[in-house]
Amino acid sequence: MNLSSLSARSDAAVHQVWRLPAADAVRGLRALWWTAGPAGELAVMLVHRRYLDRSRYPRGWVGWRPEVPFTGELVTIIGQEERRLLVEDIRMWPSHLALLPDSRFLLVSGRTFRREAENLWRSNAVVFSHSGTPEAEFCVGDDIPALVTDVHGGIWTAYGDEGIYGGHPESGDGLAGWNTKGHAVWAPGGRLPGHPLEGCTAATENEQVWLVWYGAVSPSGTYLTRITPATGKVSSYVSPVPRPDGFAVRGSRAVFTHRDHNRRTVELIRAERQGTAWTVTSRRRLRVPGRVVLRCGQGRDGILWLRTGNTWLRIEA
Numbered sequence: 209m210n211l212s213s214l215s216a217r218s219d220a221a222v223h224q225v226w227r228l229p230a231a232d233a234v235r236g237l238r239a240l241w242w243t244a245g246p247a248g249e250l251a252v253m254l255v256h257r258r259y260l261d262r263s264r265y266p267r268g269w270v271g272w273r274p275e276v277p278f279t280g281e282l283v284t285i286i287g288q289e290e291r292r293l294l295v296e297d298i299r300m301w302p303s304h305l306a307l308l309p310d311s312r313f314l315l316v317s318g319r320t321f322r323r324e325a326e327n328l329w330r331s332n333a334v335v336f337s338h339s340g341t342p343e344a345e346f347c348v349g350d351d352i353p354a355l356v357t358d359v360h361g362g363i364w365t366a367y368g369d370e371g372i373y374g375g376h377p378e379s380g381d382g383l384a385g386w387n388t389k390g391h392a393v394w395a396p397g398g399r400l401p402g403h404p405l406e407g408c409t410a411a412t413e414n415e416q417v418w419l420v421w422y423g424a425v426s427p428s429g430t431y432l433t434r435i436t437p438a439t440g441k442v443s444s445y446v447s448p449v450p451r452p453d454g455f456a457v458r459g460s461r462a463v464f465t466h467r468d469h470n471r472r473t474v475e476l477i478r479a480e481r482q483g484t485a486w487t488v489t490s491r492r493r494l495r496v497p498g499r500v501v502l503r504c505g506q507g508r509d510g511i512l513w514l515r516t517g518n519t520w521l522r523i524e525a
Contacts, residue, residue, distance in 0.1 A: 221523060221524035222476075222494070222521055222522070222523050222524075223521065223522045223523075224497070224519060224520070224521055225250055225285065225513075225520045225521065225522050226250055226252075226285045226519070226520050227497070227518055227519040227520070228252075228254075228518035228519075232254060233518075235256075236256050236257040236258065237254040237255065237256055237257070237281065238254065238255055238256075238257060238260060238269065238272055239252050239253075239254055239269060239518050240252075240253050240254070240255050240269055240272060240274075240280075240302075241253045241302050241303070241304060241305035241315070242305060242515060242520070243304070243305045243306050243307055243356075243357075243506060244506050244508045244511070244513040245284075245307040245508070246307070246357075246358070246359045246412065246508060246509070247286070248286070248508070248509075248511075249284055249285060249286045249307070250284070250285045250513065250520055251282060251283070251284045251285075251305060251307055251313065252282075252283045252285075252305075252520075253280045253281070253282055253283075253295075253302070253305050253315075254280060254281040254282075254283060255272075255274055255278060255279075255280050255281075256279070259274045259275050259278035259279070260272045260273065260274055260275070261273050261274075261275065266501060266502055267469075267470045267499075267501055268470060268499055268500075268501030268502070268517075269501065269515075269517075269518075270501055270502045270503060273301060274298070274301060274302075276298070276299050276300065276301065277297045277298055277299045278298050279294065279295065279296045279297070279298070280294075280295045280298055281293070281294055281295070282295055282313065282340070293339075293340050294340065295336065295340040296340070298315070298334075300315060300317050300332070300334060301317050302315040302316065302317055303316060303317050303318030303319075303352065303503075304316040304318065304352065304355040304503075306355060306356065306357040306363065307357060308335065308357060308361045308388060309359075309360065309361045310338060311338035312335060312336060312337055312338055312343070312361075312388075313335075313336050314333060314334070314335055314336070314357065314363065314388075315333070315334050315336070316332060316333045316334075316348060316352065316355055316363075317332040317333075318332075318351060318352045318353065319332065319350060319351060319352075320332040320347055320349070320350045320376075321350070322375065322376075329347040329350070329376060330347065331345040331346055331347050331390075332347055332348065332350075333345065333346055333347065333348045333363070333386075333390065335388050344388065344389065344390065345390075346389070346390025347376075347390065348363060348365055348378075348384070348386050348390070349365055349367055349371055349376050349378045349379035349384060350367070350370065350371040350374050350376045350379050351367050351368035351369070351370040351371030351372070351374065351379065352365050352366070352367060352368070352371065352407070353366065353367070353368050353406065353407045353408070353502075353503075354366040354407040354408060354409050354410045354419065354420070354421075355410065356410035356411065356412060356417065356419075356506065358412055358415070358417050358437055359412070359414075359415065360437070361387070361388055362385055362386070362387060362393070362394075362417070362437050363385065363386040363387070363388070364383075364384075364385050364386075364394075364410060364417045364419060364435070365383070365384050365385075365386065365407075366382065366383050366404070366407025366408070366410060366419045366420070366421050367379045367382055367383070367384075367404070367406075367407055368406050368407060369405050369406055372403075372404060372405065378392045378395065381395050381396050381404075382396065382400070382403060382404025382405075382407070382421060383395075383396050383400070383404060383407070383419050383421065383433065385417075385435070385437065394435065394437065394440060396433075396442065399442040399444075400431070400433065400442070400444055401423075401427055401431060401444050401446075402423035402425060402427050402428065402429075402431070403423055403425055404421040404422070404423055405421075405422060405423050405424040405425075406421065406422055406451075407419065407420070407421045408420040408421055408422060408430065408451050408452055408453070408455075409452060409453060409454055409455050409505050409506065409507070410455075410506065410507070411455050411456050411457060411506065411507025411508065411512075412507065412508055412509065413434075413457050413458065413507075413509055413510065414509060415436065415437065415438060416434055416435065416436050416437075417434070417435045417437060418432055418433065418434050418435075418455065418457060418507065419433045419435070420432055420433075420447065420452060420455050421433065422450070422451055429446055429447070429450070430446070430447035430449065430450050430451055430452070431444050431445065431446060431447055432444065432445045432446075432447050432455070432457075432462075432486070433445075445481070445484060445485075445486055446485070446486070447464075447486065448464075448477075448479045448486040448487060448488045449464040449466065449477050449479070449488070451466070452464040452465060452466055452477075452505075453465050453466055453467045453474075453500075453502075453504050453505045454474075454504060454505020454506065454507065454512050454513075454514055454523075455505065455507050455512065456507030456508070456509075456510055456511055456512035456523070456525045457507065457510065457525060458509070458510025458525040459510075460480055460481040460482070461478070461479070461480055461481075461510075461525045462478070462479045462480075462481070462486065462525055463476065463477070463478050463479075463512050463523055463524070463525040464476075464477040464478075464479065464512075465477070465494075465504070465505050465512065465514055465523070467500040467501070467504055468500065469500070469501060470499050470500070470501055471499060471500065472495060472496055472497070472498060472499055472500070472516070472517075473493055473494065473495055473496065473500075474493075474494050474496060474500055474504075474514070474516075475491060475492070475493055475494070476491070476492050476493075476494045476523065477490070477491050478490045478491075478525075496514070496516035496519075496521065497516050497517060497519040497521075498515075498516040498517015498518055498519050499516070499517050500514075500515070500516050500517075503515075504516070507525075510524065510525040511523070511524060511525070512524075512525065
């Protein structure tokens with residue numbers, strides 16, 4: 209499916225940005241972790257099949273696990289330009305890729321564990337320089353389904369139930385903010401409408417960060433929490449969409465996606481905010497170029513980036 213047919217048959221605000229080149233697939237490269245950056249760039253880490261094992265679950269790209277250590281190739285797409293960086297001797301099992309200022313980047317594993325003898329949590333985040341050299345490593349909590357970086361390099365995480373109830377001090381609050389030295393710099397501090405049970409997805413809007421999560425205790429439901437890093441101010445809204453996979457916001461408008469797991473369709477939902485209430489304004493089933501699985505969506509400044517197999521789309525709020 210090409211860009212013109214996708215837009216004409218579905219939504220004029222949906223655009224195809226990039227797909228894994230056939231030459232890379234023939235060479236045995238697999239597209240694994242990915243992220244959208246604050247300057248509108250897309251970054252994808254490719255890893256050769258020889259380093260990878262395939263698990264039966266979960267399906268899709270998230271089911272590939274690298275044998276440590278391994279070499280990756282970071283592809284950054286900015287407009288029509290494509291840059292590539294070989295990253296050697298990666299000694300972790302990443303779950304997330306994120307971009308940082310000065311062309312640095314971050315790899316994070318979604319899980320970690322406590323070394324009982326030292327009562328310390330094992331590092332699960334590594335900061336890499338612009339040349340692909342590790343600069344720092346630290347722990348950003350356990351069980352991380354959603355992670356995003358802001359324009360100044362702050363790291364924002366939303367946790368799953370095993371992290372929230374697993375004993376890690378920052379994971380226990382459900383949401384957290386970190387700096388690139390591994391110091392926790394923000395916590396909810398009782399300012400959420402309920403206690404998170406699971407993170408869903410994340411987005412940024414200019415200087416602000418949005419973390420989407422749901423709780424299982426009163427008041428239960430899905431919430432959109434907006435954080436202003438400069439002041440620590442927190443505002444939370446009831447989400448008009450339960451447990452979305454993707455979310456992007458621009459002012460009083462938002463777009464959400466909800467996947468049909470491992471199928472080539474998503475539900476595309478648009479909403480508007482009046483006061484403190486978000487209201488759904490439209491829903492449609494969107495046929496996409498590839499199968500949609502976990503960690504498929506990320507929002508940047510009113511643009512929802514959606515991964516569908518080996519093809520990336522931009523959806524405008």
